[in-house]
Amino acid sequence: MSATTVDQEMPARATRTVPRAGWAVIASKEFGDHVLSARFVVLGLIMAIAAAVPLYFVGAQIRESAEGAKDFPALYIALFWLTPSVNDQFALPSVVGFLALVGPLLGLAFAFDSINGERADGTLPRLLSQPIHRDDVVNGKFAAGLAVITLVLLVMVGGVTAFALIRLGIVPEPAEVFRIVLWLLVTLTYIALWLAFGMLLSVAIRRAATSALVGFGTWLLLTIFGGLIVSLIGGVVAPLTGTAQDQLRSIGIQEGLTRLLPNTLYNEASLTLLNPQVTTISTPATLGQYAQAQQRVASLFSLDQSFLLVWPQIVALVAMMVACFALAYVLFMRQEVRA
Amino acid sequence: MSTSPGRIASKRRQGRRPLAGSAVSAAPSVPAESIRIRTRGLTKRYDDLVAVDHLDFEVHAGEIFGLLGQNGAGKTTTILMLLGLTEPTEGASRVVGLDPSRGPLEVKRRVGYLPDSVGFYTDMTGRENLRYTARLNDLEAGEAEGTIEDVLDQVGLTGRADDKVETYSRGMLQRLGIADALVKDPDVLILDEPTTAIDPLGVAEILELLRGLVRERGMAILLSSHLLNQVQSVCDRIGIFSAGRLIGQGTMAQLAQRFGDGRQELEIVLDAEADAERSRARNVLSAVPGVASVDAGKRPSDAWVLTVAPESEVATVRAAVLAAIASERLPLVSIRAVEPSLEDIYRRAVAGPLGSHQAAAVAGHEEVRR
Numbered sequence: 001m002s003a004t005t006v007d008q009e010m011p012a013r014a015t016r017t018v019p020r021a022g023w024a025v026i027a028s029k030e031f032g033d034h035v036l037s038a039r040f041v042v043l044g045l046i047m048a049i050a051a052a053v054p055l056y057f058v059g060a061q062i063r064e065s066a067e068g069a070k071d072f073p074a075l076y077i078a079l080f081w082l083t084p085s086v087n088d089q090f091a092l093p094s095v096v097g098f099l100a101l102v103g104p105l106l107g108l109a110f111a112f113d114s115i116n117g118e119r120a121d122g123t124l125p126r127l128l129s130q131p132i133h134r135d136d137v138v139n140g141k142f143a144a145g146l147a148v149i150t151l152v153l154l155v156m157v158g159g160v161t162a163f164a165l166i167r168l169g170i171v172p173e174p175a176e177v178f179r180i181v182l183w184l185l186v187t188l189t190y191i192a193l194w195l196a197f198g199m200l201l202s203v204a205i206r207r208a209a210t211s212a213l214v215g216f217g218t219w220l221l222l223t224i225f226g227g228l229i230v231s232l233i234g235g236v237v238a239p240l241t242g243t244a245q246d247q248l249r250s251i252g253i254q255e256g257l258t259r260l261l262p263n264t265l266y267n268e269a270s271l272t273l274l275n276p277q278v279t280t281i282s283t284p285a286t287l288g289q290y291a292q293a294q295q296r297v298a299s300l301f302s303l304d305q306s307f308l309l310v311w312p313q314i315v316a317l318v319a320m321m322v323a324c325f326a327l328a329y330v331l332f333m334r335q336e337v338r339a
Numbered sequence: 340m341s342t343s344p345g346r347i348a349s350k351r352r353q354g355r356r357p358l359a360g361s362a363v364s365a366a367p368s369v370p371a372e373s374i375r376i377r378t379r380g381l382t383k384r385y386d387d388l389v390a391v392d393h394l395d396f397e398v399h400a401g402e403i404f405g406l407l408g409q410n411g412a413g414k415t416t417t418i419l420m421l422l423g424l425t426e427p428t429e430g431a432s433r434v435v436g437l438d439p440s441r442g443p444l445e446v447k448r449r450v451g452y453l454p455d456s457v458g459f460y461t462d463m464t465g466r467e468n469l470r471y472t473a474r475l476n477d478l479e480a481g482e483a484e485g486t487i488e489d490v491l492d493q494v495g496l497t498g499r500a501d502d503k504v505e506t507y508s509r510g511m512l513q514r515l516g517i518a519d520a521l522v523k524d525p526d527v528l529i530l531d532e533p534t535t536a537i538d539p540l541g542v543a544e545i546l547e548l549l550r551g552l553v554r555e556r557g558m559a560i561l562l563s564s565h566l567l568n569q570v571q572s573v574c575d576r577i578g579i580f581s582a583g584r585l586i587g588q589g590t591m592a593q594l595a596q597r598f599g600d601g602r603q604e605l606e607i608v609l610d611a612e613a614d615a616e617r618s619r620a621r622n623v624l625s626a627v628p629g630v631a632s633v634d635a636g637k638r639p640s641d642a643w644v645l646t647v648a649p650e651s652e653v654a655t656v657r658a659a660v661l662a663a664i665a666s667e668r669l670p671l672v673s674i675r676a677v678e679p680s681l682e683d684i685y686r687r688a689v690a691g692p693l694g695s696h697q698a699a700a701v702a703g704h705e706e707v708r709r
Contacts, residue, residue: 025471125452125455126458
């Protein structure tokens with residue numbers, strides 16, 4: 001029998017209001033869960049250490065050479081990108097460098113069990129039988145993850161600023177504040193990429209333990225061994241042989257390869273946005289450009305110039321994040337409610 | 340019967356609706372307004388497996404309809420289609436007058452659902468879990484608190500409501516699941532295996548609760564189960580599910596008639612221990628016209644079972660048996676006609692020509708999926 005006859009036999013009754021923003025309800029519940037969870041405390045500690053260690057050494061260095069630092073441009077944001085040397089041989093990563101390393105952990109930790117955890121607990125069918133759209137679940141959980149990450153980042157920047165004001169007496173200038181805000185957005189995108197990736201894993205993989213393993217394995221591979229692997233491949237694909245022109249082309253290819261790694265993109269975007277002295281991020285492609293670069297007078301970039309320089313990096317990061325989220329979204333929408 | 344227009348039981352405190360109780364047994368003549376669930380040719384195929392095969396059934400306001408079938412018979416798939424949580428391959432259904440595939444939100448707003456092996460957020464208390472459900476249903480916070488208190492009381496969890504769910508037993512989770520389905524004050528309740536893991540006394544309470552909801556609020560309840568005696572004790576009508584097909588539906592009496600084997604049994608208890616006495620009794624009872632066979636049981640204390648055929652003659656045969664016992668002075672303790680149990684009906688229905696042909700295939704598929 002067709003649908004129309006079913007309708008005729010059974011008239012619909014008056015409708016009742018249906019909640020409009022199911023995702024917001026889910027997001028607020030998830031946000032509360034995250035903030036009160038043990039993993040939030042652990043990650044908060046890791047992030048605090050990641051910021052405090054380089055900051056401590058940078059601060060010491062700046063105070064030592066207080067006179068020399070007088071003419072230094074944009075001293076406040078330099079706190080984020082300066083790589084402090086502990087002694088003559090050893091230099092620590094900067095705050096940005098640490099963040100590039102542990103930021104992904106933050107993203108993964110709040111997403112790797114977001115969907116398969118609900119599945120394992122048997123709460124997913126119950127949740128989906130409430131009057132919400134199915135995508136409210138992924139959207140709400142992603143929004144909650146973003147909110148937690150934003151919170152952590154804001155606290156971190158606040159801490160650094162307080163340190164700068166109180167211990168070093170550095171007052172951020174308006175231009176620096178704009179740079180910090182832009183950099184925060186880029187950092188958020190970078191961590192959100194890992195959040196979306198974690199969510200993708202939690203949709204695709206049934207067991208939370210497996211998705212955690214795959215997630216942290218990928219993180220280890222990309223952030224720690226990534227550069228190594230890429231330079232290995234680069235050396236094979238584009239060896240540094242032949243004329244100077246050939247070598248420059250090979251370097252260009254190798255650079256392109258490293259930009260497949262999200263942490264490379266993030267590092268480049270961060271350093272350019274935070275440091276007005278960075279006016280170029282790519283090796284010159286031809287000998288002519290190389291000669292030009294040698295003759296260039298050192299100058300400072302304005303914010304929009306810096307922004308334009310790393311626009312491709314930012315777009316690539318956003319694209320990667322959107323791709324991961326879209327894949328997780330589509331996969332979740334097509335999955336059966338029952339395992 | 341009275342069927343007031345519009346939403347009848349929209350607010351718990353707005354009085355009880357008059358119940359269409361009289362219509363329950365007279366399924367074909369039920370007016371359209373009281374139909375809460377209706378399916379027409381509802382079908383779900385997974386690749387080459389037909390999980391649900393052209394399903395036609397109705398559930399009315401004020402009745403409990405039991406879907407009976409073994410695991411993997413397609414009960415849960417049917418329920419998921421009714422909630423719009425999975426798309427039917429073919430056919431259509433209407434739940435509270437709406438198409439679950441096209442307007443799932445409104446359907447889910449008005450249908451309470453207890454999933455098979457329900458789960459809760461274990462680090463939250465029972466009450467907090469219900470609060471979350473209330474918020475997802477957009478209930479106003481103040482009103483929700485009262486409703487939550489009510490439903491917790493109804494399922495008997497008030498005392499443990501503020502303990503974390505991780506401390507709950509399986510049976511308590513099941514009760515909380517029923518409370519959870521009731522929080523949104525539904526018109527229709529769909530319960531997937533509601534009584535598994537609940538102890539026998541708890542089961543009686545839950546079944547009484549369900550009957551009360553039907554009686555007082557005119558709710559329509561669809562429950563699936565493989566526990567035959569519970570289905571028999573609580574359901575007004577029963578649909579027997581086998582390999583994705585509904586091979587029979589109706590009241591117990593209708594099912595007994597349809598799947599009866601034309602026999603009925605009389606159970607007789609005799610106070611006869613001696614072998615001579617027993618063999619004399621056997622001869623007397625076998626001689627009564629209409630008695631097809633006599634089973635004296637294995638031990639002397641067992642009740643004797645007389646099989647009567649055809650079943651329509653059972654009253655006449657019983658009178659004849661009593662007359663024979665009286666004239667032969669057999670030591671009779673009791674005699675009663677044995678009502679066919681749902682178990683017998685179910686076994687015959689599933690073993691019949693409609694039931695058996697796909698059961699093996701489904702069982703095989705289940706194995707593979709695990």
